[in-house]
Amino acid sequence: MIMYGASGHGKVILEILESNNDTDIRVWDDAAKPDMWEYPVEKPLPPGSVMPGKMVISIGVNATRKRVAERFANTVEFGTAIHADAYISKRATVDEGTVVMAGVRINPDTRVGKHCIVNTCASIDHDCVLADFVHISPNATLSGDVHVGEGTHIGSGASVIQGIRIGKWCTIGAGAAVVRDIPDYSTAVGVPAKVIKTKHV
Structure with missing residues (x-):
């Protein structure tokens, strides 16, 4: 699962994925940020790229989450956590x-x-x-x-x-x-x- 957003909210979602034994978690953020525990924070692939898995947007602000969802709407499959x-x-x-x-x-x-x-x-x-x-x-x-x-x-x-x-x-x-x-x-x-x-x- 791809997590888009390396924030405090993202930490909670990361542990949700771990609770379901997801062993292939990737963390993306537009800003340069330190690793989230043992997970490196990567720059997102641009929309239109071949995506390496489903995505959840780990951003707590509703309007920002909507903008990100619209940005990737036609290029990624969204999952649930x-x-x-x-x-x-x-x-x-x-x-x-x-x-x-x-x-x-x-x-x-x-x-x-x-x-x-x-x-x-x-x-x-x-x-x-x-x-x-x-x-x-x-x-x-x-x-x-x-x-x-x-x-x-x-x-x-x-x-x-x-x-x-x-x-x-x-x-x-x-x-x-x-x-x-x-x-x-x-x-x-x-x-x-x-x-x-x-x-x-």
Whole structure:
């Protein structure tokens, strides 16, 4: 597996691959960086090259991850990285490029899109839908039938009650309690969560 991004986030993904006994791990980064433990950090091959394996993008920033995915969209096969200690229902789906950390639980009929991050000990209940490039931070909880739009980041320890719709490219603050729908491009914080600003695009 190729890991694109030699960062702290990348360290977690590297250990996910090790947890699945992947013995052919390559670490790529555009910047010159020191080795990641015993793994040398290499410059990426340019798009259009023959790629030496599947890729996961080990970058935590959603917008950056999307740019990298688009850069390599037609030249690489994206894999998934799912920790051996994660539970994913056999009736849930996880799309290409997504990473799932240790202690995660994803329950039945949930659909997780492309290039998402479901971080350590997050809980995603039944019938949830995560669009592409979503990041669910450590210990966040989504109750049943929650929909999260593209590129949205749910902060550490946030809780979302059942049936909520959160728009695209939103930020939900750490520890927030989301009890009402959140519109696109919003930042919401607090208990209960309130929108404090909205991006104009």
